[in-house]
Amino acid sequence: MPFHTGQFVILRRPGTIEQREYTVYSGAKDNFLEVLVREVTEGKVTPRLKKMQPGDQLEVDGPFGFFRFNPKMFPSQKFLFVATGSGISPFHSFVKTYPSLDYHLVHGVRFGEEAYEHHDFNKQNITLCTTGDKTGNFMGRVTQFLATQKLESDTQCFLCGNSEMIQEAFDILTEKGIEVQNIYTEVYF
C-alpha cells in the first residue's frame, strides 16, 4: 500500500463494525506495513488485534491524513518531533524513510521500558522523558522538557500524541517564538 509518511490507516477485523485508526509506523520504502498498537485491555479492538495469528485476515483502509512529511516540503531543515506514547509512530516512519534528517525527537512515556524501539533513532537525536521512573534522559513530562529548551524560530515542529500535551506544547512553542504555521499536529485519541 503506497502512503505518505505520517498518514494513518483504519484497521478492522472482517465482519465486525469496530475499527480504529493507526498511523503507519514503518517506512515508506519498507516492503511491509507496520503499525504500533497500545493494548487497551477493556477496549473493543486492541484485545482482538492482540489475539491475531499469522494468516488471520484484517481489513486495512486508507491511507488517510494530512500529517504528511517530506523534508523537501519545508522551508527549514531543522525538525523537532514531540510525541507521547504510541504517538512516536509517525516519527519512526519519518526517520526510517529519511535517515539523514536533522531532527530531535522528544518522547514522553511513564516508564523507560515503554520506550519503543529507540534503537531505530540516533541516540544523540532523542530525549526520553519519563514521569514514573528515572530511566529516561529527563524526569517529567515532554512539555516540562520543552519549557527548558531554546529553539530557533524557524524550527519545524511536529506534535503527535494526546490533545492535552499538544495544547500545552502549542502554547510553549508559540511563546518561544515559533510561528503557528511551523507547528504541525496530529491528535491521538
Added chain:
Amino acid sequence: MNLSDSERVISVLDKAGYTWTDNEEEAGLIGILACSVRQKAIDKVYSRIHKWNKWKNHKNLITFISGCILPNDHEKFLKLFDITFQMKDLPQLPEMISRYGVTTSIHLKTGIDPHNENIEQFWDVKPSYQSGFEAFIPIQNGCDKFCTFCAVPYTRGREVSRPSKDILAEVALLVSQGYKSITLLGQNVNSYGLDKRDEEITFTELLRQVGELGNRMEKEFWVYFTSPHPRDMTDEVIEVIAGYPVLAKQIHLPMQSGDDKVLIKMNRKHNMKKYRQIVHSIRRLIPEATLFTDIIVGFTGETEEQFENTRKAMEEFKFNMSYTAIYSPRPGATSHRWDDDVPLEEKKRRLHKLTEELRKHNRVYNRQLEGKTLRVLVRGADRKEGYLTSLTEGKLIVRFPSDDKNLTGQFADVKITGSSDFSMEGELVNIEAFA
C-alpha cells in the same frame, strides 16, 4: 445533500410506478434518508420506525432506510427496517422492494462500503427535481478529513468525485430548462478531483468550465457550491469566481472555531492564519461577495478564552450568515470518546452571544443597502401576507409586496426600502430582462 439524494429516490420510485402521498398513514412504502450529523435526527428515526412497525399489525407496509448511517446504527436498523441500503445502490431499490415479500421476513441489505464503489450508478439516476428554478447537483461524495466532531467519514465513506463531463452536462441541461439557481454539492466540495489526480480536472477547472458554459449559453443563472473546506481553498478558486458572472458571489467557508487550539482538537487542519488569508483574498478579489460560515460552540474543553477568540473572529470577518450549532457528541465521531464538559446552559449563552454578534454586523450591512436596487431570484410567497420572498445573489433575504405568484422562479430588480437584522424589504422595479 439529503434533499439532492431525495430527488433521486423520488425519481427511481416514480419510474417503478409508485405515487407520492403526503399522508404518512396512507403510504404502503415509507423510507427515511438519515442524517447522522446530529444525534437528535437519529433519535427521530428510532421513534418513527417503532411507530411504523406497530402499524404493520393492521396494514401492509414496507420500510426502507438509507443516507448517512453510522455502522452501529446500521446494525440496529437491519433489525428494524425491511430494507437497508447505501445510496450508491439506489438503482436496485425497486428490485429490493419486489423481492421483499410482505408476509416474509427476508432481509434485504447491503453492507457499508467505505470505498463508495459503484457510486456512479447513483449519480446516473436522473433526479426528479422538486423545484422548477432551483436544483442541486452532487459532484462529490464522502469525506477523508476526519474532523473529530463529525461522523461523515464513517457514514459516507471516502471522497469520490463524479465525472466532470456528467456534472457539466447536468448544469447545461438545467440551464436550458430555465433553472436559475444551481448548487454544486459535496461533503468537501473543493476537494473535487483530488481523489483522481491526473484523471479528472480540479475544482478550480470545474468552476472555470461552468463559468465558460454560462458565457456560451447567454442565460442568466447563479451557480453556488457547498461546503468547501478551508484547507483546500485556494486563491485560484476565488479568482475564477471573480471572473465569471454565473459563479455566484457568495462563499460559504466553515470556520467551526476562531481558536487555533480548538481547531487542532477538532482536527480541522487549518488554522486562523490560513482562514484569515482566505477571507482577505475573498475581500480583495470579490469585494461584493457575501460570506457565510459554520461554527460549533461548546466543543469539548472549549474555554471562555477560546470561545472569546471565536467571537472576536466573528467581529473581524463580519459574516453575513453563520450556521451556529451547539456541540453535541455524536456516537461514531472521535470526540464522542471525550467528556462533553461545557454545560448546556453555557453553550446556550455562547450561541446567544454569537447570534448577537451576527445580528449587529448584519444590521449595519443591510442598512447600507437601503436605497439600492438589487437583483433577486423570487422564491414564492412570504410568511407576511401579500408579500413575496426572494434571495439576492449573495443569498440575502429580500421581501417585497406582490401577490403575483407567477413571479416565482424569475429574476427581478427590487429597490431596497427598509432593512432589519436578517432581511430587507423593497419595491419591485423590474422583472427578468436579461435573456
